[in-house]
Every structure is written in C-alpha cells, then in structure tokens.
Amino acid sequence: MAGKTRRTKNGSQHGWMRAFLLFILSVIIVAGVIYFTGVTPEQIDSAISGVFGEGLFEASGSGDQEHAGADGSPDDYSGLLPEKGKLTVTVLDVGQADCIVIVSPSGKTMLIDCGLSSTEDRVNAYLEAAQIDSFDVVVATHPHSDHIGGMAEILRGREFRAIYMPRVTHDSKTYDELISVIEDHGLKAKAAEYGVTIPFDDALTVQILAPVADDYDSLNDYSAVVRIDYNNSSFLFAGDAEMISEMDMVSTCKDLLNADVLKVGHHGSATSSTEDFLNAVSPQYAVISVGEGNSYGHPNSAVIDALEQQNCRVYRTDQDGTVSFVTDGKNYVVKTQR
Numbered sequence: 001m002a003g004k005t006r007r008t009k010n011g012s013q014h015g016w017m018r019a020f021l022l023f024i025l026s027v028i029i030v031a032g033v034i035y036f037t038g039v040t041p042e043q044i045d046s047a048i049s050g051v052f053g054e055g056l057f058e059a060s061g062s063g064d065q066e067h068a069g070a071d072g073s074p075d076d077y078s079g080l081l082p083e084k085g086k087l088t089v090t091v092l093d094v095g096q097a098d099c100i101v102i103v104s105p106s107g108k109t110m111l112i113d114c115g116l117s118s119t120e121d122r123v124n125a126y127l128e129a130a131q132i133d134s135f136d137v138v139v140a141t142h143p144h145s146d147h148i149g150g151m152a153e154i155l156r157g158r159e160f161r162a163i164y165m166p167r168v169t170h171d172s173k174t175y176d177e178l179i180s181v182i183e184d185h186g187l188k189a190k191a192a193e194y195g196v197t198i199p200f201d202d203a204l205t206v207q208i209l210a211p212v213a214d215d216y217d218s219l220n221d222y223s224a225v226v227r228i229d230y231n232n233s234s235f236l237f238a239g240d241a242e243m244i245s246e247m248d249m250v251s252t253c254k255d256l257l258n259a260d261v262l263k264v265g266h267h268g269s270a271t272s273s274t275e276d277f278l279n280a281v282s283p284q285y286a287v288i289s290v291g292e293g294n295s296y297g298h299p300n301s302a303v304i305d306a307l308e309q310q311n312c313r314v315y316r317t318d319q320d321g322t323v324s325f326v327t328d329g330k331n332y333v334v335k336t337q338r
C-alpha cells in the first residue's frame, strides 16, 4: 500500500515539473516570436480585437455579419451608423412599417418611406445619431400611413431637395400633411413611375421600376419600386408592391430586377413575393420590415421558405432590430441591432 502511495506522490511531482517546464518553454517561444518578428504584445492585442470586433461591434460567426447594437435597445444606433466612402443602406426597425435611410459613399442622403407617426422619435434618433439633417432625395413609395405616417413631421424641420411619389392621391390627414410640407418647402412632388431615373450621386444609379401601369385596384400596387446600383452591388426596394405590380415588372423590366439585396415587398405578405418575381430578383440577402406580433401574420412562412430556398439570408426587423447593409460596391457587411 505504501509503495502505491509513493508512486502516486512521485507521479504528482513529475506532473508539476512537466507543467513548469512547459510554462518555461512557452515563455521562451513567445519571447522568441516577439524578438524575431518584431511583433509587440500591443500588436497581438490589436490583432485580436480586430478579429473579435472592438468597442460596440461584436463579431458573429458568419464573417460578413455583425451584431452592432450596444444593448439591443431600439434607439441604440451606435454600431449602425453610415460608413464614409461606402454605401450604407439602413432598414430601420419601425414596427409594422417601412423606413429606409441610404447614405452614398460621398455622403448624399436618401429616405425611402418614414414609418408610422408613432415611430417618429425612433427615426429622429437615428437621423441625429447619423448626423443627417437634410435629404437629397425622398421617396414616398405610396400613401399608406405605415409608409408616410411619420414623413411630414420628419421633413418639416429638414431640408430636402426632391421628393418622388406615385401618381395617386389618398384621402387621409397624413397624406394632406405631407403635401402641405412639400408645398411649404417650395417643392412639387416628382412622379415615381417606371422609367424614371433619380439623380442622386454620380457613383450610383437609381431607377424606378414600378408602378409600371397607371391604374391599379390596390394602393399597394402603386408602390414606387426603387433599384440602386453601386459598382457591382445592387439593391431593390419593393415597397408594398403586390402580385399584379410584380407581374408587370417581370413582363416589362425582368432584366433590371436581379439584385443582391431585396427589401421584401409588403412586409413579407403572401400577397407579394411571387415565384416569378423572386426568381427574377434572386437575392443574396433579403430584409423584411415587420412588426413583432403584428395582427396581419406578416411575414408569411411560405415567403420565408421561398427566400430561403434561393439560399438567401433573410433578416427581419422584428427579430434583428434595425438592419444595416454596408458595401464597397462589391462586398457586404450586414449589421444588426439585435
């Protein structure tokens, strides 16, 4: 018994000696690396923070995606601000509504829709964080309150140089207020319709692909659908365009529909995202602007399935919060608030 105890004790002593020798050896190796390569411990530190993100940027596993919110709260945009020299497209989490802010590499600004009147504060918080106090271009895709509800108030105190709207009016206070703000700025709305090219930034091409026709039963089908190209990157913002408008686009300008990033039509409703349309767009990334627990049942699970079948990464503002796409004209980094 005693012998066995001794052997155990000897084994334990050997273990400690091995560990100590390994420690000495690793100190020698690290010192050698620093001596021979000139890499300082500070550089090793910064390389590590570059890999894992720094400050508020928290890296995720997928390489091109970052969770950018500091605390995930809806008004915290600290990690989602436009990047100078790149095209930044931010789909704001405004609940069951749309609001998209676009900043070109040279700092030109565009607003596509503006959320509900109840989400004005959230839009204001983003614009203030991004230091955007004027817009070069505004697009009101169609006059439903989940698209223009917050627009009059957001535009009232800001300069904007041009506003595009489809040729359709709407009998609502929200619509009247928007029209009066446009008049107060001494402007007239420009027609948003197929064939229009929007002057915005020389480095980008901005085209309106819909509405193709001038008479639709559904106000949603009057939605201005906007395409943006920047070098090899492309975005398609489908507004609330439904099946009829999608069919019109497929038959009129199918070649212009293919895009890397799709702002999915009508909050992911089953009334939109028809097979022919999605096949023509064939997006790598899709973003659905949708309110958590909304009464419409958006997004439709068949739409999500159809997008995923295209090997498309789907982002949702109800789950991801505000989503920001940053591109150098070729590669994308996608940042999410949650």
Ligand SMILES: [Zn+2]
Pocket (backbone or CB within 6 Å): 097, 098, 144, 146, 147, 240, 266, 267
């Ligand atoms: Zn809508």
